[in-house]
Amino acid sequence: MFKLSMVVSIKEAVFESIALKGRLEDCIRKAYTMGYEGVELSFPNPWKVDIRHLKRILADYDLEVPALSTGLSYLHYKWSLTSTDSSLRSKAIEALEKYIELAEPLNALVVIGLIRGECKGIPTDKAFNTLEQSLRECCRAAESRGVTLVLEPLNRYETRLINRVEEALKMVHRVSSDNLRLLVDTFHMNIEEPIIEDSLRLAGKLIAHVHVADSNRLAPGMGHLDFKSILSVLKDIGYKNYLSAEILPIPDPDTATRATIEYLRKIMACL
Ligand code: LER
Ligand code: MN
Numbered sequence: 001m002f003k004l005s006m007v008v009s010i011k012e013a014v015f016e017s018i019a020l021k022g023r024l025e026d027c028i029r030k031a032y033t034m035g036y037e038g039v040e041l042s043f044p045n046p047w048k049v050d051i052r053h054l055k056r057i058l059a060d061y062d063l064e065v066p067a068l069s070t071g072l073s074y075l076h077y078k079w080s081l082t083s084t085d086s087s088l089r090s091k092a093i094e095a096l097e098k099y100i101e102l103a104e105p106l107n108a109l110v111v112i113g114l115i116r117g118e119c120k121g122i123p124t125d126k127a128f129n130t131l132e133q134s135l136r137e138c139c140r141a142a143e144s145r146g147v148t149l150v151l152e153p154l155n156r157y158e159t160r161l162i163n164r165v166e167e168a169l170k171m172v173h174r175v176s177s178d179n180l181r182l183l184v185d186t187f188h189m190n191i192e193e194p195i196i197e198d199s200l201r202l203a204g205k206l207i208a209h210v211h212v213a214d215s216n217r218l219a220p221g222m223g224h225l226d227f228k229s230i231l232s233v234l235k236d237i238g239y240k241n242y243l244s245a246e247i248l249p250i251p252d253p254d255t256a257t258r259a260t261i262e263y264l265r266k267i268m269a270c271l
Contacts, residue, residue, distance in 0.1 A: 001235060001268050002210075004261055005038030005066050005244040006031045014075050017187075017217050018042060019249040019256045025057050030254070032061040035261050040244045041108075042069035044076035046098040051105070058106075065106040066242035067150065067183075067209055068099050071114030080117030081134035082127045082161065092117075093134055096149075097141045104145040109209050111183055112138075113152040119161040127161045132174050139177035150183035150209045155191040163192045165199040172206060181208035185246065186225055190215045196225075197233045204237050211246045212264070219247050219256045221263035231264075232271050 008020040008027035020027040024041075031039050039058075043049055046068075058065065073079045079092035092115055099110045112135070119127040135149070142149050153168045162168050165184065172180050182203050186196070193199040200207070214223025221227070231243075245260045 001271060002231070002239070002243045003037040003064070003066070003241070004035075004264055005040050005064075005242045006036050006257055006260070007040040007042055007069060007211075007244055007246045009042040009072065010044075013042060013044065013072055015042070015072055017213065017246050017248050019219075019245065019247050019253050021249075021253075024054065028057050028061050028063060030257065032063055034257055036063070038064040038066045038242055038244070040067045040069055040246075041065055042072055044072035046073070046095055046102055049102055051102055055105070065108040066244055067109040067111050068103050068106070069111045069113070070096065070099055071111070074114045074117065079115065081112070081115055082117040082119050082122065082130045084122065089130070089134065093137050096138045100138070100141045100145055100147045103147045109148050109150045109183075110142070111152060111209070112149050113154055113183070114158065116159065116161055118159045124160060128171070131161060132171065135171070135175045135180060136177075139175060139179050142179040143177060148179050148181055148208055150181050152183040152185055152211070153188055153192065154185070155188045163188070165189070165193060165203050169203060169206065182206045183209040183211065185211035185213070186230060187211070187213040187215070187217050187246070190225055197229055200230070200233045201237060207234075207237070207239055209241060210234065210239070210243050212243045212260070213245065213247045217248050218250055219245065219259040219263065221259060227264070227267050228270065231267055235271055
């Protein structure tokens with residue numbers, strides 16, 4: 001019904017909610033062995049990705065890449081689509097153009113999450129306008145390569161800009177590009193959406209990617225979210241793409257990775 005993917009990254013990644021970190025080949029092998037169909041790749045620097053090597057490993061394990069995560073570019077280098085420092089903003093746009101180039105042969109989406117910046121101390125309407133301009137530039141690159149960008153509402157403790165689905169929809173409509181869609185993350189939704197299921201219905205067909213984590217960012221099933229209800233709404237609205245787990249490696253990476261796939265398969269079998 002939904003394909004399952006795990007977010008993986010390099011060992012130096014400063015973002016905690018990535019269960020599998022280390023040598024790319026080891027992470028990919030582990031995800032494959034546990035039964036995942038895809039791996040979402042999270043890199044700080046897109047210019048350091050060896051695409052030929054990557055494609056060889058992916059072919060060896062017959063895994064897809066549903067999306068390229070970009071938040072590490074902000075966390076490691078402060079590249080941000082809303083930065084008041086124009087060199088950091090240009091760098092974020094250039095980095096996204098490079099991510100888009102990498103995404104094309106992988107048939108992957110490109111995530112617009114933390115790379116929009118935290119927007120502390122910038123009036124929200126000003127940050128919204130700057131983000132709109134930056135996204136227009138990125139969408140031009142995405143359109144020319146047939147790649148889709150996915151804008152992700154994030155909780156208020158990570159950014160002041162676009163915390164709820166409703167705000168992300170406003171941006172998607174303002175930019176008005178067929179290559180800009182939504183990514184919803186159950187962890188952020190649990191904090192920000194009054195009723196998760198209603199927000200999923202509101203976003204409907206514009207949802208192109210889903211991050212899953214439980215209420216505490218542990219593996220689905222280890223918190224209090226009602227995944228049966230969430231997944232049945234996704235099914236109802238015709239969502240058919242990946243559920244990609246962006247979770248803490250707790251109690252340890254292997255247990256979290258295995259628990260995610262076992263739990264989600266069990267839920268999907270009941271839908
Ligand atoms: C950050 O909390 C997150 O959910 C990432 O997907 C954003 O880049
Ligand atoms: Mn996420």
